[in-house]
Amino acid sequence: MSSSLTTYRKKRNFKKTKEPAGKKRVSSKRLKFVIQQHAARAMHYDVRLEIGGVMVSWAVPKGPSLNPATKRLAIMTEDHPMEYRTFEGIIPKGEYGAGPVIVWDRGTYKNLRDVSMKASLKAGRIEIFLYGKKVYGAFALVRTSAADAEKSQWLLIKMRDEYAHARKNPVSTQPESVKTGKTIKDWKKKIKEMEKKEK
Numbered sequence: 031m032s033s034s035l036t037t038y039r040k041k042r043n044f045k046k047t048k049e050p051a052g053k054k055r056v057s058s059k060r061l062k063f064v065i066q067q068h069a070a071r072a073m074h075y076d077v078r079l080e081i082g083g084v085m086v087s088w089a090v091p092k093g094p095s096l097n098p099a100t101k102r103l104a105i106m107t108e109d110h111p112m113e114y115r116t117f118e119g120i121i122p123k124g125e126y127g128a129g130p131v132i133v134w135d136r137g138t139y140k141n142l143r144d145v146s147m148k149a150s151l152k153a154g155r156i157e158i159f160l161y162g163k164k165v166y167g168a169f170a171l172v173r174t175s176a177a178d179a180e181k182s183q184w185l186l187i188k189m190r191d192e193y194a195h196a197r198k199n200p201v202s203t204q205p206e207s208v209k210t211g212k213t214i215k216d217w218k219k220k221i222k223e224m225e226k227k228e229k
């Protein structure tokens with residue numbers, strides 16, 4: 031079976047990681063988004079938008095900014111299954127993306143453009159309104175590299191609206207998961223305890 035989740039599955043051994051194998055879904059009416067903080071080799075925030083029954087994904091090293099003057103680099107990564115948006119926990123050592131993941135923010139979103147999300151994605155210009163707990167308001171994702179492919183470079187930019195803010199920075203002031211209340215630090219502590227037990 032070939033789908034946009036093929037790359038996602040190839041990179042993972044589902045006997046070893048608790049991440050979901052997943053399958054392509056029918057698109058829901060209220061489009062979902064998630065931002066997962068992921069302490070892999072380098073810390074980053076995975077921004078995922080439901081488009082066409084999968085979670086289209088970008089890795090944003092510094093996380094989203096509420097300041098329209100601050101453009102954040104976003105690198106496109108492989109599509110993830112819909113189920114992935116609730117994944118929180120530890121990707122085991124030696125597996126792809128090893129390290130803790132938390133559901134840093136989640137909610138629904140609205141397409142602000144009068145073309146479909148798929149067309150926006152292809153054109154390299156997305157404008158959306160995010161209804162999250164920490165991230166709320168209009169955002170743009172703009173492709174800066176030519177290729178429409180995995181690893182293409184984009185910028186995540188807060189659009190100017192009443193929810194824009196020059197100083198408010200939930201990335202530093204609200205580190206806890208909206209799912210469990212745990213922080214990446216809490217999960218790292220747990221990893222250390224598990225490693226001690228193995229010795």
Ligand code: MN
Binds near residue numbers: 068070074076089127
């Ligand atoms: Mn990641």
